[in-house]
Amino acid sequence: MTTLGKTETSSLPASGRKSAGSGFASFTKALLKSKAGTIGLIIVLAVVLMAVFASVLSPFDPAKTNAIERLKPPVWLEGGSMKHPLGTDNLGRDVLSRIIYGSQISLLIGICAVAVAGAIGLVLGLISGYYGGFIDKLIMRTVDSFLAIPNILFMLVVLTVMGSGLGTLIFVLGVTNWVTYARMVRGEVLSIKERDFVRAARSVGAKDVRIILTHILPNIASSFIVISTLNVATTIILEASLSFLGLGVQPPTVSWGGMLSDGREYLATSWWVATFPGIAITITVLGIIFLGDWLRDTLDPRMKTNRAK
Numbered sequence: 001m002t003t004l005g006k007t008e009t010s011s012l013p014a015s016g017r018k019s020a021g022s023g024f025a026s027f028t029k030a031l032l033k034s035k036a037g038t039i040g041l042i043i044v045l046a047v048v049l050m051a052v053f054a055s056v057l058s059p060f061d062p063a064k065t066n067a068i069e070r071l072k073p074p075v076w077l078e079g080g081s082m083k084h085p086l087g088t089d090n091l092g093r094d095v096l097s098r099i100i101y102g103s104q105i106s107l108l109i110g111i112c113a114v115a116v117a118g119a120i121g122l123v124l125g126l127i128s129g130y131y132g133g134f135i136d137k138l139i140m141r142t143v144d145s146f147l148a149i150p151n152i153l154f155m156l157v158v159l160t161v162m163g164s165g166l167g168t169l170i171f172v173l174g175v176t177n178w179v180t181y182a183r184m185v186r187g188e189v190l191s192i193k194e195r196d197f198v199r200a201a202r203s204v205g206a207k208d209v210r211i212i213l214t215h216i217l218p219n220i221a222s223s224f225i226v227i228s229t230l231n232v233a234t235t236i237i238l239e240a241s242l243s244f245l246g247l248g249v250q251p252p253t254v255s256w257g258g259m260l261s262d263g264r265e266y267l268a269t270s271w272w273v274a275t276f277p278g279i280a281i282t283i284t285v286l287g288i289i290f291l292g293d294w295l296r297d298t299l300d301p302r303m304k305t306n307r308a309k
Helices: 020-033 034-051 093-131 135-148 151-162 166-176 179-192 195-203 208-244 254-268 274-297 301-308
Strands: none
Touching: 020 034, 020 151, 020 274, 034 093, 093 135, 093 166, 093 179, 093 208, 093 254, 093 274, 135 179, 135 301, 151 166, 151 208, 179 208, 195 208, 195 301, 208 254, 254 274
């Protein structure tokens, strides 16, 4: 059955439409039925709350050094104490406090970089898919050019030339990851623009901008949301990788990748310095992936059809 567009759904009687409240209730019910989705949501909410209330939750200043307490082990090991539950690093900084504050940077970069990539890819994908012709070929050849260069190599070159920094890192991550959105949006638009409700809108003289914003964009929103959610996890890993190599977030700003880099020299003797930031990255990424997979299964009509069969 053809998916209804906005033009078609607006003609349904009011009694046939679900209220926003009942829609939210069914959405919540479906989430609670999925163990992976529920676990993912709990992890994501926990990380978000940790980032928002970092100043309240953190027992110490993450940048405060103390040479006397350097490389203290976690509380359950000999020599550890409740003062530093996860131990301290090579400069005597509290590992738990640095993990809490590092969540701010990971989420900020993940969300902002995805927003930049999504905006670029969405606009170019809509233009390419809707208008076709020469502009479609030009955009798709540009996409092919970006795909021909390994992302990590391109980012390393750009960051080396432009210099490290939070804003630069967000820009580079956004500019190098827009091609995924452009290809997805273009494919969706090529399918949707041939449907009856879009042809009907053209026949009554609707302008291209109105057709794109009113009829096409709402029909690709679910796929866009799913890809964006999953790409946040990928971006967090990329940020950690670049920070580990010394080209990401620079001290004294705390980042999980930077903590990994600081602790790599002490893995044999003080494993906790690098291990706990690595665990934080792993748990956060898994939570986002679990939530993203559930969103894909819930929002993608094709997945619903497969489950029904």
